[in-house]
Amino acid sequence: MRKIVALLLACIGLSSCVPTPADREALHYVAAVEIPIDDREDKSALAKLLSSLASSHQGLHVDENIGRTAEHPECTGAPDLDDRLIPIITIWRGDDDDQLVGSVSDLTNRRRVWATFNKGREPEMEAQFREAALELIMKRWPDANALPVLPRGGLPLPRDLVMTSQGYRIDRSRAEAYSLSPDSDLLTN
Structure with missing residues (x-):
């Protein structure tokens, strides 16, 4: 009986x-x-x-670890120090990192630094920070490019992206993989 109670708990x-x-x-x-x-x-x-901007929004803070090196720097042919840096920046709401607001990294594809912003539990609260962050990023890095966000809140794989005059779009041949209709604005030829 004790085992059943322990299992239920x-x-x-x-x-x-x-x-x-x-x-x-x-x-x-x-x-x-x-x-x-x-x-x-x-x-x-x-x-x-991002740290400065977060400090001006109540309840937000930034954790950053941009100096982390590659897992195995002793490997032959290892890239130089700047190539091995992986920018990891996370924006949180709450003292205990209660809610992820956004993040920045190049973990999905080296040399492609992606800043992503989450919907949040209270989207209107996160919208002010997100809009200000995107404005400052575009001002500082005018060559930054928008990434398509999928209808269910995900991102496409880097290999499926095509650069257009409006920023990145998804290669039309990959529409089915993302459950997108052939006439979706997220697609390009």
């Missing part, structure tokens, strides 16, 4: 760790931009820009 405890549909929706992306970051100075400038 464990199940109840684990069920509280499962994110609710609202929590999952809060993590959906609503905006994303690729920023042409060239060196350590650009990475530091971006971290300072």
Whole structure:
């Protein structure tokens, strides 16, 4: 009997760790931009820009780790120090990192720094920060390009993107992979 009670208590405890549909929706992306970051100075400038902006919005703070090096720097042919830096910047709401507001990294594709902004639990609160951040990013890096956000809040794979005069679009041949209609504005030839 004790084993059954312990198992039931464990199940109840684990069920509280499962994110609710609202929590999952809060993590959906609503905006994303690729920023042409060239060196350590650009990475530091971006971290300072976002930190300064977050400090002017109640409840936001930035964690940054732009100086992290590659996992195995001893490998032969390793890139030089600036190439090994992986900019990791996260914007959080709450003292205990309660809600992810946005992030910046090049983990999905080297030399492509993507800033992503999440919907949040209260989208209108996050919109002010997001709009100000995007404006400052575009002002500092005018060659930054918008990334298409999928209807369900995800991003396409870098290999499926095509540069257009309006920013990135998804290659039309990949429409089915993203459940997009052939006439979607997110697609291009």
